[in-house]
Amino acid sequence: MKNLVEVNNLNFGYKETLILKDISFTIHRGDFLGIIGANGSGKSTLIKMMLKVLVPWSGEIKMFGENIQTLKSWNKVGYISQKVNSFNGSFPATVEEVVLANLYSKIGRFKLPHKKHKEKVYEALEKVGMQEHSKSLIGSLSGGQQQRVFLARVLVGDPEILILDEPTVGIDLKAEEALYCLLARINKELGLTVIMVTHDIGAITVHANRLICLGENGMFEHNPKEGMKSEFVSEFYGYDVNLHTHKCDKCDQGEVKSC
Amino acid sequence: MLEIFQYGFMQKAFLVGLLIAIITPCIGMIVVLKRLSMIGDSLSHNSLAGVAAGLAFGFNPILGAVIFSVTAAFGIERIRKAFPQYAEIAIAVIMSTGIGFAGVLSGFVKNSANFTGFLFGSIVAITDFELYIVIGLSSIVMLAVLLLYKELFYVTFDEESARLAGVPIKIVDFIFTLLTAITISISARTVGALVISSLMVLPVATAMQFARSYKQTMIYSIFIAIFCTMIGLYISYYGGLKPGGTIVLVGVLVLLLGIGYKNIIRKNFLKKVSKGKTI
Numbered sequence: 001m002k003n004l005v006e007v008n009n010l011n012f013g014y015k016e017t018l019i020l021k022d023i024s025f026t027i028h029r030g031d032f033l034g035i036i037g038a039n040g041s042g043k044s045t046l047i048k049m050m051l052k053v054l055v056p057w058s059g060e061i062k063m064f065g066e067n068i069q070t071l072k073s074w075n076k077v078g079y080i081s082q083k084v085n086s087f088n089g090s091f092p093a094t095v096e097e098v099v100l101a102n103l104y105s106k107i108g109r110f111k112l113p114h115k116k117h118k119e120k121v122y123e124a125l126e127k128v129g130m131q132e133h134s135k136s137l138i139g140s141l142s143g144g145q146q147q148r149v150f151l152a153r154v155l156v157g158d159p160e161i162l163i164l165d166e167p168t169v170g171i172d173l174k175a176e177e178a179l180y181c182l183l184a185r186i187n188k189e190l191g192l193t194v195i196m197v198t199h200d201i202g203a204i205t206v207h208a209n210r211l212i213c214l215g216e217n218g219m220f221e222h223n224p225k226e227g228m229k230s231e232f233v234s235e236f237y238g239y240d241v242n243l244h245t246h247k248c249d250k251c252d253q254g255e256v257k258s259c
Numbered sequence: 260m261l262e263i264f265q266y267g268f269m270q271k272a273f274l275v276g277l278l279i280a281i282i283t284p285c286i287g288m289i290v291v292l293k294r295l296s297m298i299g300d301s302l303s304h305n306s307l308a309g310v311a312a313g314l315a316f317g318f319n320p321i322l323g324a325v326i327f328s329v330t331a332a333f334g335i336e337r338i339r340k341a342f343p344q345y346a347e348i349a350i351a352v353i354m355s356t357g358i359g360f361a362g363v364l365s366g367f368v369k370n371s372a373n374f375t376g377f378l379f380g381s382i383v384a385i386t387d388f389e390l391y392i393v394i395g396l397s398s399i400v401m402l403a404v405l406l407l408y409k410e411l412f413y414v415t416f417d418e419e420s421a422r423l424a425g426v427p428i429k430i431v432d433f434i435f436t437l438l439t440a441i442t443i444s445i446s447a448r449t450v451g452a453l454v455i456s457s458l459m460v461l462p463v464a465t466a467m468q469f470a471r472s473y474k475q476t477m478i479y480s481i482f483i484a485i486f487c488t489m490i491g492l493y494i495s496y497y498g499g500l501k502p503g504g505t506i507v508l509v510g511v512l513v514l515l516l517g518i519g520y521k522n523i524i525r526k527n528f529l530k531k532v533s534k535g536k537t538i
């Protein structure tokens with residue numbers, strides 16, 4: 001089963017106007033797929049449909065070869081939303097408690113966590129380099145650190161697909177780059193399929209192996225290896241865009257942990 | 260000092276107070292973290308309507324409170340379906356209904372002093388039957404809070420992710436509303452219907468000043484609630500005061516002391532830091 005996700009002839013709008021027009025694409029195991037497009041082009045809407053929060057007007061979405069309307073194995077899908085930064089910052093929970101929460105289905109209904117679950121939490125925190133903060137309150141961390149904790153929370157459930165909606169909003173350039181490197185590593189080393197909505201066209205062109213662009217007139221796919229030209233992006237964004245180049249030399253040299 | 264424990268009615272009052280002090284902050288903590296403090300007011304006014312119905316038509320008022328506030332909890336869930344984005348509408352509608360019923364039904368209560376007892380609580384009047392109701396229902400609440408610990412934490416912290424992780428959100432929400440209704444209605448006798456929603460918030464607010472995790476917040480707030488209830492009952496017995504009001508005022512005092520203490524610690528810390536710099 002090579003096609004992890006299949007989207008076929010998807011149409012959707014909230015009211016009368018169609019926002020997603022005839023969207024079709026497939027995602028293979030191990031892909032790092034970027035989804036780009038102007039504000040309001042329907043990126044988050046597409047993600048919500050993939051998570052079964054919204055139901056398409058027509059067309060279908062399959063994950064793991066099964067129509068998502070009947071899919072049971074949602075625990076193989078990890079999701080980090082656009083809103084992570086707006087959670088209740090004074091919520092009295094430690095990093096460990098937050099990550100442990102996502103082992104819900106593994107621990108089982110009405111049961112209390114075992115030592116092995118705590119170990120899994122620690123492993124996940126190690127993957128994102130946050131193991132030293134396991135006892136810190138989540139609200140006391142910086143935006144970038146919180147983002148890593150949320151990544152660990154998703155990873156602890158051993159997902160096969162990781163879906164992120166603009167995870168770099170509100171974190172600084174350094175943290176942003178570190179997050180991209182981390183995702184690239186998770187994609188390569190752990191073999192996770194990553195689907196990411198973003199506006200950092202420079203960065204995503206470097207790290208993704210596939211790019212989907214949503215525009216007024218539906219979608220098209222772009223090969224990131226060909227790079228991105230400002231004129232090209234301006235065309236489907238509908239206004240002038242100046243691209244900045246992004247480089248992450250350390251990632252390429254395999255020193256991802258430090259970058 | 261301890262002779263008040265010789266009286267059967269005081270033993271009952273302390274036992275009921277203890278049980279309520281254990282369950283109230285467990286529920287209150289989630290209500291506070293979900294920013295839904297209104298739900299406490301809404302359900303407590305409905306339990307008051309139940310008390311009035313009981314007193315007016317001659318059945319046990321606590322039983323009446325339980326029936327009314329559980330029905331109100333169902334009502335909130337039902338109306339919430341019609342306005343999925345606005346939980347407040349459902350809560351406000353049910354609150355108004357409760358106030359309306361409480362107002363009308365209280366007109367049929369012959370002994371109005373009896374009714375006032377349920378506004379701010381009273382210790383002398385707990386019957387054996389009520390004691391059993393409180394023991395039974397609060398055990399159910401404790402068990403449910405323990406069994407649903409992970410579920411409640413996840414749903415409260417991040418509902419969207421909880422749903423993806425397979426937590427049955429709607430069922431958990433519903434059980435929680437039911438637990439809230441039970442907790443509020445059985446507290447009407449000792450603490451009083453007007454006071455219970457503040458008792459849900461106060462110990463949690465104090466605990467949040469010091470706790471370093473979710474679990475700690477829960478444990479601290481239970482101990483603070485027990486402390487305030489015991490002290491409050493004790494003072495109200497010797498001072499001839501209304502127990503509900505006294506307990507809440509003790510709670511406010513403890514919260515203020517907590518905030519003050521934290522400020523002193525912070526100032527000392529700043530002093531140390533600035534001293535460190537000059538050296």
Ligand SMILES: Nc1ncnc2c1ncn2[C@@H]1O[C@H](COP(=O)(O)OP(=O)(O)OP(=O)(O)O)[C@@H](O)[C@H]1O
Binds near residue numbers: 014015038045046
């Ligand atoms: N709940 C909703 N009800 C009605 N219209 C909506 C709703 N959510 C989004 N829309 C509309 O659908 C369109 C697409 O929204 P969406 O959030 O998918 O855009 P986006 O591509 O994610 O944008 P951004 O880059 O700002 O995140 C927008 O025009 C928006 O106004």
Ligand SMILES: [Mg+2]
Binds near residue numbers: 165
């Ligand atoms: Mg969006």
